Amino acid sequence: MINKGRRSTKSLPLATRLFFSHLVVMIVGVLTLVIISKLSSPRFFVLHLQQLEKRGYRLFNVRTELVDGFEGAWRRSTIWSVIVGGTAAGGLSFWVSRRIMQGLTEMEKVTQEFAKGRLNARLPMSDIPELNRLGTSFNRMAASLEGVETRRRELIGDMTHELRTPLTVVRGYLEELADGSIEPSPEIYMRLVRETKRLERLVNDLQELSKAEAGYLPINIQPVNIRPLLESIVARFTDQLLEDGPVLQLESPPQLPLVLADIDRTEQVLVNLVGNAVRYTSQGKITIRAWVDDSKLWIAVIDTGMGIAPEDLPHIFERFWRADKSRDRHSGGTGIGLTISRRLVELQGGYIEVASELGVGSTFRFCLPLSLRKMD
Structure with missing residues (x-):
């Protein structure tokens, strides 16, 4: 049962947790105020009556009625204070939770866009400093990822173009040799060797560049x-x-x-x-x-x-x-x-x-x- 309770608590959304946290703080504060006031207010009121009697006021016969009237008024005012204050505090807690969660909700939407391959989405700036710093860092990361993806696509396009040219030449000569359109000659074989060597150089250079840009190329300084x-x-x-x-x-x-x-x-x-x-x-x-x-x-x-x-x-x-x-x-x-x-x-x-x-x-x-x- 304890584990189930913990799992249900962990599953609560952040906005709900923030709202309940504010309510708990408010309830603790109100209960502390009520308890302390309940214990101390009547005593302070009686002391005040005693000071008035010392000044010549005759309150001994009505002291009990005065204390009872004070306690009744205190209880009624406390009830209304708790109702009005609790409502205001609850509304304020809800507004603060929504305001904090707005930036996080937008970030969730942007990350979902990223998952769909739309890397140009960015977070708007927030008037909350912490969320604003988080949004700025996220946007820098997003711009970096978009740049990496752009370079990756360009590289794939360039590689396809560069590999196609020698492959087309080699295939053309091989097809013509196979169907007898041209006669085999040392010049044709040398051309095929040059194209295959170019392919080999291109693959080796691409591998070298990939290692260098990734930081995996060993450097002995x-x-x-x-x-x-x-x-x-x-x-x-x-x-x-x-x-x-x-x-x-x-x-x-x-x-x-x-x-x-x-x-x-x-x-x-x-x-x-x-x-x-x-x-x-x-x-x-x-x-x-x-x-x-x-x-x-x-x-x-x-x-x-x-x-x-x-x-x-x-x-x-x-x-x-x-x-x-x-x-x-x-x-x-x-x-x-x-x-x-x-x-x-x-x-x-x-x-x-x-x-x-x-x-x-x-x-x-x-x-x-x-x-x-x-x-x-």
Whole structure:
């Protein structure tokens, strides 16, 4: 029986609990007032009569009638006070409970809308400070969830679009090979290999980006010397450049201070940036420049390629963004290398910037924090 009573109490709505709580407080207060008044008022009244008799008033013969009359008047006034006060207090308790529950009821409706997938619902501001703070926090959470859902849908749409292109090419060649429309040749097989490699790069980049944005990508921060890495990057890409292509050069002091970085992730960033510069620079030069500014080491990749239009610069680090919608597919890019690079730099405590002029070239630069440890 006790457990059933507890369960029935727990099932009461919050508004009912608030209302009953106010009533209980009111009843306790009224009962305390009545009991104390009942015990003390007649005694104080008798003392007052005695003081009047000392002043010469003859009240001895009517003292009993006066006390009885006082008690009767007190009882009647107490009854009416309890009725009027209880009614007023009950009405006020009901109004306060409704006012407090209004914001919570609206929040319940919004959460139900969220459950139905309508993520643009927001709570109105309340004149109750506590509910107002709760509503503000809820709206921030709702805006964040709506942004996550929007990015998720955009990512799914982008992935579908990016995966469809190489799959369509592969399927087309396979169907033509199967029905004999074209003859097998090394060129066709190499085209199929390139498309499958592009699919593999896209899947790997998506996996890397997903880990980086979720914070699951392992980052091994330690004091490292970047100079040997810069030299190896120059040597690696120089072998890939054609004789009539751009010149790749390094501009850096012979000795660079140690930086706090993950050498493998920094190499990944540089490979992405230099690879983009090589891909979109047909002639001129590509420069890798390093310098120290305050407590940071800056590394810039400067090219004399086609450049980026001003209206495209704000979007350059967004996933799958292309100023020229066809050039990355033609060159084999996945469209998320810069997005990954920005996240990798941020995970190492730095940030990345871009400056470009259409037809002149681009400069991508990022910074890494310096280590307090000196080189041996």
